[in-house]
Structure formats: C-alpha cells, structure tokens
Amino acid sequence: MAYLNKALLLTAAIALGACSTDADRFGDGSGTPAAGQFDNGGLGDPNDPTSLAYFQQTVGDRVLFVVDQSTLTPQAMVTLDEQASWLANNPEFTAIIEGHADERGTREYNLALGARRASAAQDYLVSRGVAPGRLRTVTYGKERPLEICSDEACYSQNRRAVTVLTAGLTG
Amino acid sequence: MTILRLIAFSVALMLAPFASAQQSGPLRIEITEGVIEPLPIAVAPFVAENPAAANFAGQISQVIGQNLAGTGLFREIGRDAFISQVSSFTAPIRFADWKAINAQALITGAVSVDGNGRLVVKFRLFDVFSEAELGEGLQFVGDRENWRRVAHKVSDQVYSRITGETGYFDSRIVFVSESGPKNARQKRLAIMDYDGANIQFLTDTSSIVLAPRFSPTGDRVLYTSYETGFPQIYELSVGNVQRRQLDVPAEAMTFAPRYAPDGRTVVFSLAQGGNTDIFTLNLDTGARQRLTSAPSIETAPSFSPDGRQIVFESDRSATQQLYVMGAGGGEPRRISFGQGRYGTPVWSPRGDLVAFTKQNQGRFHIGVMRTDGSEERLLTASFLDEGPTWAPNGRVIMFTRETAGASGAPSLFSVDISGRNLRRVPVDGSASDPAWSPLLQ
Structure with a gap:
C-alpha cells in the first residue's frame, strides 16, 4: 500500500512537471467545452489581455492537485498569482471556481x-x-472529467480547480 | 421528452375460499447456510380460465420462474422435462410425476379476467416429496397492465413460504440513467421494477442528477440536482413527478440526502467554505440541525432502522473511514479498521449490518460488516464498485459497477450478502446510483 502510494505520487509529480513545460496544456480551444465552462464562441482574441481566451490560455484558468489532496502546489500558486493579477486588472469580471476530482473515489x-x-x-x-x-465555488466531484482515460495521465488533469469567468458584477 | 406518470396501483390480497390450511412440510431453505444447492422447483404454466387471460397466464408463470431462479436459491426445471401437465387448477396433483423429475416444490396457478376487466390470479405451492400443500392457496386481483406486479406478489409468497424470510420481488429501483460520452455525460432519474422492467424517467437530461433515495414508504425520492448550477437537494413525489427544492441555505452546496425512518427527517451533507458536514432537516418545520462540526469531510450519512443512530464516512483520521454517532450528533465511534478506505455506508433494513464501498490497492469492493465493525466481508471486487443499496429483506445488495477506460460506463449489479449470485441487472443503457424501495403495498 505504502509503495503504491509513493508510485502514484511520483507519477503525479511527473505529470505536473510535464504540464508546466507544455505551453498547450489547456488545449487550443477546439475541444468540447465541459459543463459550466464557456463555449468557444465569445472567448475573444487570445492576444487581447482582457479576453477570456487570454485568461484561459496565457494566465491559465486551472490548477491541478495531487491524489486525494486539496493543498495547492507551488505551480498552482504561480497560476493563482497570475489569476489574481488578471482579476485586479479586470474588475468587471466575477468568477465561479469549479472543484473536480478523478474517478478513483x-x-x-x-x-x-x-x-x-x-x-x-x-x-x-x-x-x-x-x-x-x-468569487463563488462549486464542486463537480467526479461528474465532469476533462480527460477520459483510466490512467494517471488523465487523472492528473481531472484533479483540478478551474476558474470560470463571468462578465458583470454580482453580489 | 415525456415524463411518464406512474400509474396508481392496488393489489387486493384475499384469502381464497378454496384454501385449506396445511401443516408446513419439511421443504425449507435456510438462507443463512454456507453453501446452497439451488432447490429444484417446477412452475407449471398457469391455467388460463378464459380466453382473455391466455397471454397473461404464460407471462405470469414465466416471470415467477425468473424471479425465483434469479435469487440463486432455486433452480427452475425446464417445462420440456414435465411428465404431468396441469390443465385444471383444482385437479389433484400427480406427485409421482413431479418426484420423477426431482422437483422439490411445485407451483400451480390459474389466471382469469373478471367482468370488470381485472386480472384474477390464484396460485398454490406444493411440497412434492411430502405431497402436501405449503401454506394456503391465495388469490390476487389487479389491473391487467400490472400483471408483472401480480407475478411478483406470487413470487414473494413462494419465497417467503420456503425461506421463512420476507421476499423482495414486488419492489422498485430508482436510479440514474446515463448516456453520452464520459466527459459530457447526461444523467436523468429513472424508476423501474426490481428486475429492470418498466423503466420510466422522472427527470429530463438538462441537469446532472445524483444518488436518489426512496422514502420509507416508497412514494417520495430525495436526490441531488445541479438545476441551479450548484448541487442542491430535492424531493420528488413518485406519483405525480412533482419536485421541490428543500429548504437549505441557497449559498451552500448540499448533497447525499437520505430519509430517517420517520420519513419526515432528512439527513444530508452541506459543504460551505470547503468544509463538508452532516445536518438534518425536519420536512414539517424546516428546522435544521448541525450534527458534525469537524474541519474534515463528513458525508454519506445513513440512519439505523430504529432511527437512533447514524453511520457516515469521515476523513478525520486522514483517510475515509466509517463512524457511528447518535441521531442527534455527538462524539462518533469509528467502526472500520481494515486496510484501505471505506465510504458510502448504508445501514441494513434488519439493523444487523452496514454495507459499504471499500477502496484498497487500486480495487473497489462492496462489503458488509456488523454495526460494531466486526466480521467484515468483501462481496465483490472490480475496477470500480460503489454505492450499495439493500433489498427490503436485507438479503441482497444492488450497486454500481463502472468499467475502466475512455468508453467505460456504469451498470447495476446485485449480489447476495453471502457473496454469491453476482448478477448484472438488465437495464438498457448505462445506469448508476440504484436505491431499492421498500416492498410495495
């Protein structure tokens, strides 16, 4: 059991490491939108720093988690720092943060x-x-995986918190 | 999208005038015994007493045979082996002919359609080797479209007379019907007979729905829906398919609802600020009570049948484990101590066992343990088994089994608490989160 956990954690760390160097890790926007996320239409010009496309692709709209953990990794904190700056520069946006889990629970x-x-x-x-x-939060548990294989390569992408922007202020 | 209205149904149960009380013979199955050789049973095709009853007679005797064989306790003897034909309900039984094919029990019956168009079904159960009738002949009257329920009623009687236990055939399953790809799955509530027949949808696919649970009387269902964009608990009336959101804080996420045995109290989980705890809600007064207040996850609560205790899961000791607390909260007592993680505990209707999901070394299991955590037994193992629900007699468990991979999909399975008789419940399409109703009235 202890051995297995260590193996999983190592795999997770490798997957995260790979992500951090993969500029296209959030896709090119041509994939199927997940529930509660914006459709591809209306994302705006990815070169426009105030666009949703820029937030998704350049800032990074999601952070990933280790198996059964909710502690933010250093990489996640970097992404969230960028999100915080973007939100400070674009005060007309609010956000719903979606929390997701992999299917192994x-x-x-x-x-x-x-x-x-x-x-x-x-x-x-x-x-x-x-x-x-x-900011508001919602949990989807394991109901909305992004990747659908039953391997750690997919699980590591599914253990995520995604910041979904909405234009317009709400209470 | 059509939501079918469920048809109100009543079965009149009458002691038939032809009944003659007999001493029970030696024919009996003790379900608790370790290894069981299925009891050979013959179901004589029911006699159609008028032409309108002909189709029903054949179908009813067929469903009775399927019900009994499906328990794994009985083996139905094929009709082509029969020596005697039963052409009249009142004719004497030629026991020698049934002994010769080693039938231990014989069921005979007759079906007619009465002047009001109602189905009248009579049956008798015989212990072949002692040449005695087992219990009294009974007659059921029901609407023709509910012929399967009549067959289930007869089956429950037979099961009960031979095992001494209450049956579970005249019951329903509420579950989540699933379709579409894994990353955009559509889910809707559905209800069906225990054996997968007569599926009717209770919601459309516009919102994710999760984990429906029957009320103790089977007429209402609690579930979780994303109708508002956030998980919140709802109650649905099975008869008219009307639903209502329960009175919980709009800013909180609520899920994992279950009824208390009184049917007027709901226990559920509420997540706020990232912390999930257990609460109760009184449906009459709207009063809400907090039962746990730890910073850990507390969820999946289930009442004991006497309403005095609640079993739930918590990761307060770092991994998911099972705990029992009083119905009003208080210091919980941990009951799971084996290897791995334990979740989704459900108290059995008899009160003697807790069924659970266990994760260990990359496998998922359905298991049972005594309510103090002793005598843990794992009944299944697969890539992903979860979410047990008890048959009304506490002898069978239904659960979700999901296959791995990009095309992985969930199905419903059932297994005896002995670990025997693992079966896929025949449902068209994918299905998850079953909940078993009480026996219908």
Missing part, C-alpha cells in the same frame, strides 16, 4: 473533495486581494 466523497479544492483556490485568490464577493 466514491461519489459523495469526491463532491466533498471537489468543494475543498475549489475553496483552496478561492482562499488563495482572496489572500492575493481578490474581493470574496467576486
């Missing part, structure tokens, strides 16, 4: 785990000056 636990992950990202953004009223 029971349904209810994964909902709770997704809530933890979304909240970890939210708390970090608030600590970097984003007004709490601009």
